Amino acid sequence: MQAIFFWGSLLALGLIFLLLVAYFLTLRSNKGMEAGATLRQTMMGMLVLSFVLLSGLIITRWVDTGHGPFTSMWEFAVAFAWGIIGLGLLYWMRYRLMLVTGASAVVALALIGFGAYLFATGEFDPSAPSDLVPALQQSFLLSTHVAAAALSYGAFAIGFVASIMFLSQRKQAKPWMPAPETLDRLSYHTVIVGFPLLTLVIILGAIWAEYSWGRYWSWDPKETAALVTWFFYAAYLHTRVLKGWQGVRSAWLLVIAFLAVIFTFFGNYFFEGLHAFEVV
Amino acid sequence: MNAVLRFFSSVRVALWIILLLAIVSLSGTLLRQMPPVVAADPELVQLWLEQVARPAYGGLTGVLDFLGLFDVFHSPVFLVLGSLLIVSITVCSLKRWPSLIKISRGVDSEDALRLLDKGHATRATSRLSAGDGVAAIENFFTKRSYRLRHLSSGEVKLFLADKNRLAPWGTYAIHLSLILLIAGYLVGSYSGYSNDSFIVAEGETRDIGAPYGISVHLESFEDEYYATGAPKDYRAQVQLLSAGVVIKEGLIRVNYPMEYGGLRIYQSFFGSAVRIGVANSSSGVEVFNGSIALADGFAAEGYQRFSGTLDLNAQNLFVYLISPAAGGDPVIPADSIRLEFYDGEQPEGQFIDFINIPIGQHAEFQGLVFSPEEMTQFSGFQLREDPGLGLVWASLALFMLGLVLVFYFPHRQIIVSIKPDTKGSRISFTALGKKNQSAIEEMEAFGRAVAATGQIAPKTPGKENMN
Numbered sequence: 001m002q003a004i005f006f007w008g009s010l011l012a013l014g015l016i017f018l019l020l021v022a023y024f025l026t027l028r029s030n031k032g033m034e035a036g037a038t039l040r041q042t043m044m045g046m047l048v049l050s051f052v053l054l055s056g057l058i059i060t061r062w063v064d065t066g067h068g069p070f071t072s073m074w075e076f077a078v079a080f081a082w083g084i085i086g087l088g089l090l091y092w093m094r095y096r097l098m099l100v101t102g103a104s105a106v107v108a109l110a111l112i113g114f115g116a117y118l119f120a121t122g123e124f125d126p127s128a129p130s131d132l133v134p135a136l137q138q139s140f141l142l143s144t145h146v147a148a149a150a151l152s153y154g155a156f157a158i159g160f161v162a163s164i165m166f167l168s169q170r171k172q173a174k175p176w177m178p179a180p181e182t183l184d185r186l187s188y189h190t191v192i193v194g195f196p197l198l199t200l201v202i203i204l205g206a207i208w209a210e211y212s213w214g215r216y217w218s219w220d221p222k223e224t225a226a227l228v229t230w231f232f233y234a235a236y237l238h239t240r241v242l243k244g245w246q247g248v249r250s251a252w253l254l255v256i257a258f259l260a261v262i263f264t265f266f267g268n269y270f271f272e273g274l275h276a277f278e279v280v
Numbered sequence: 281m282n283a284v285l286r287f288f289s290s291v292r293v294a295l296w297i298i299l300l301l302a303i304v305s306l307s308g309t310l311l312r313q314m315p316p317v318v319a320a321d322p323e324l325v326q327l328w329l330e331q332v333a334r335p336a337y338g339g340l341t342g343v344l345d346f347l348g349l350f351d352v353f354h355s356p357v358f359l360v361l362g363s364l365l366i367v368s369i370t371v372c373s374l375k376r377w378p379s380l381i382k383i384s385r386g387v388d389s390e391d392a393l394r395l396l397d398k399g400h401a402t403r404a405t406s407r408l409s410a411g412d413g414v415a416a417i418e419n420f421f422t423k424r425s426y427r428l429r430h431l432s433s434g435e436v437k438l439f440l441a442d443k444n445r446l447a448p449w450g451t452y453a454i455h456l457s458l459i460l461l462i463a464g465y466l467v468g469s470y471s472g473y474s475n476d477s478f479i480v481a482e483g484e485t486r487d488i489g490a491p492y493g494i495s496v497h498l499e500s501f502e503d504e505y506y507a508t509g510a511p512k513d514y515r516a517q518v519q520l521l522s523a524g525v526v527i528k529e530g531l532i533r534v535n536y537p538m539e540y541g542g543l544r545i546y547q548s549f550f551g552s553a554v555r556i557g558v559a560n561s562s563s564g565v566e567v568f569n570g571s572i573a574l575a576d577g578f579a580a581e582g583y584q585r586f587s588g589t590l591d592l593n594a595q596n597l598f599v600y601l602i603s604p605a606a607g608g609d610p611v612i613p614a615d616s617i618r619l620e621f622y623d624g625e626q627p628e629g630q631f632i633d634f635i636n637i638p639i640g641q642h643a644e645f646q647g648l649v650f651s652p653e654e655m656t657q658f659s660g661f662q663l664r665e666d667p668g669l670g671l672v673w674a675s676l677a678l679f680m681l682g683l684v685l686v687f688y689f690p691h692r693q694i695i696v697s698i699k700p701d702t703k704g705s706r707i708s709f710t711a712l713g714k715k716n717q718s719a720i721e722e723m724e725a726f727g728r729a730v731a732a733t734g735q736i737a738p739k740t741p742g743k744e745n746m747n
Binding site: 128129131133134135137138185192195196199200203206207208210211212213214215216219221224225227228231232234235238239242243267 | 291292294295298299301302305306308309313353506507508510511512513514533534535536537544546548662664669672673676679680683684687688721
């Protein structure tokens with residue numbers, strides 16, 4: 001069942017990517033909103049389907065393993081993709097910007113593609129038992145700590161996509177793209193969702209570390225990388241709220257901050273440390 | 281003095297400090313960091329630099345070490361930046377106190393009129409009469425749970441609407457929480473108790489020492505594994521004793537420490553131990569009987585072995601007990617223990633001799649019979665008491681509270697004036713805190729509400745595209 005959900009979501013996200021390219025070309029060539037509307041509706045259907053498939057994957061894996069599926073890079077890649085699609089749909093409900101939600105799904109596609117790579121190279125075997133080492137046997141903290149991270153990173157991914165779209169219009173606004181002011185506002189909204197969640201991730205991690213390792217903070221590379229990411233988003237909020245930064249500078253800051261997110265996410269591959277149990 | 285205060289209350293300075301802290305922290309993530317036990321010993325530091333750092337960083341090792349980048353989080357640069365941030369936060373917080381009190385009370389009418397006179401207030405003309413306009417304004421703010429104060433001056437009616445007046449204190453709570461966090465860290469660092477390696481062998485009792493006056497007795501230790509070989513559980517059944525009386529007992533597992541008073545006892549590591557008896561060969565009098573943890577790992581000729589020590593002072597003997605290396609050992613047979621004898625404690629004592637004794641058998645040396653009865657286990661506990669922990673948790677809770685107040689209950693203040701006009705009424709309105717996204721959105725919503733009342737100018741906002 002997991003395999004059906006996994007490959008199904010990969011297929012759905014792949015189709016969203018193709019639809020997005022077609023939608024992009026349609027908008028760019030000004031072929032009219034009717035063709036765009038059909039593509040937009042189809043993409044929405046595929047986004048909902050991919051969200052359902054990813055949710056099904058998480059639920060079936062949870063049931064099969066008996067614990068929150070947040071203990072390996074494969075599982076976290078799935079959760080991260082789920083966060084992007086779920087929040088992408090919520091932001092669509094608020095802003096109705098299909099280009100942003102659709103392009104965010106490309107980040108989710110990359111994550112599920114990464115999951116497929118882990119599967120293909122044998123680094124991850126979904127049928128193998130998912131044994132929890134003693135340090136991870138804390139069901140509540142395991143689920144909340146990692147689920148908050150997935151949602152937080154999901155929000156940041158959408159902010160990253162909106163910022164890229166904003167920057168692509170920094171010299172001249174493109175009529176077929178979302179208005180720069182709207183993108184700027186959407187980016188800010190992703191941070192006010194993602195930043196408290198990232199703070200919660202760090203706090204829950206500290207509480208867990210206190211119970212598991214006897215220290216709420218150990219300067220472990222992964223937790224330090226999360227703190228650095230937090231610093232970037234804190235700087236974004238400070239510059240925005242106190243200094244009135246908007247537009248290009250804020251957008252660049254969000255792009256850099258999301259690179260820090262990616263660095264933190266893949267950190268297990270080049271960090272040694274207390275989070276090393278998460279590699280696969 | 282004023283220049284110093286100005287410097288530390290500058291947002292630009294605070295941002296630079298945050299940025300530099302992020303860069304320094306990043307270097308601590310990218311570069312290998314010395315474990316604390318290494319950093320505390322200059323000899324180990326040199327060894328670590330040669331064996332760990334130099335192979336990885338080559339010629340840069342000296343420079344990186346000079347800059348303190350192999351122990352970034354204890355380096356002067358990090359401590360100075362951290363201190364500067366705290367000073368900056370404190371100065372900013374103190375400086376903002378009077379203005380926060382004023383803000384949370386709400387803008388007064390004089391300030392409100394001054395703000396409306398400024399060029400950036402939005403002005404609109406509505407076909408509604410002033411009376412109907414007042415009703416529409418009141419309806420807008422009441423529906424959105426604003427506190428509404430109104431004043432009249434001749435024909436002009438002034439509305440001072442505000443909502444979520446506690447929100448500005450959210451920023452204060454966030455900054456205060458950072459100070460509390462540092463305070464908690466310092467209290468824990470300088471007045472807490474920490475022992476990272478408190479080893480007790482099965483069946484043994486060990487005194488924790490001052491200031492607790494209690495002992496830990498390890499009844500049993502079990503390590504369990506999955507079929508794949510991955511560790512499943514480490515559990516130590518312990519008793520805490522005071523003056524020989526059991527005061528607490530239970531299971532200690534990873535994630536589930538035992539707590540007594542403010543002291544927490546964590547399951548940290550484990551290993552082999554050997555239960556051994558030592559008796560005088562002629563009289564049969566027992567000299568020692570107990571378990572010895574083989575906790576000190578060392579490598580020799582490519583074999584990793586573990587050892588423990590037994591100090592037989594009265595017999596002027598110091599004994600190393602060494603277990604065979606896992607996977608076959610050319611020197612120590614399997615199911616045996618090697619005893620190395622010295623004529624005094626290391627490193628002064630001179631080596632005398634060694635014997636390998638199969639477990640369950642015995643051997644004699646210098647009038648003593650050594651009987652390793654069985655291999656058991658030891659548990660390594662981590663003992664911690666952190667009096668600053670309460671402050672740390674309080675600071676984190678305060679931080680989250682601050683974030684929730686700032687982001688999800690943002691302070692909104694809108695000032696509106698309305699007066700009769702030949703066409704109906706004239707409305708001027710402005711929001712405070714225009715850098716705040718929520719204020720901008722609220723202003724837009726109010727603008728739309730004004731437009732809906734039959735506004736003539738400015739134009740109704742256009743429909744956004746859906747791309």
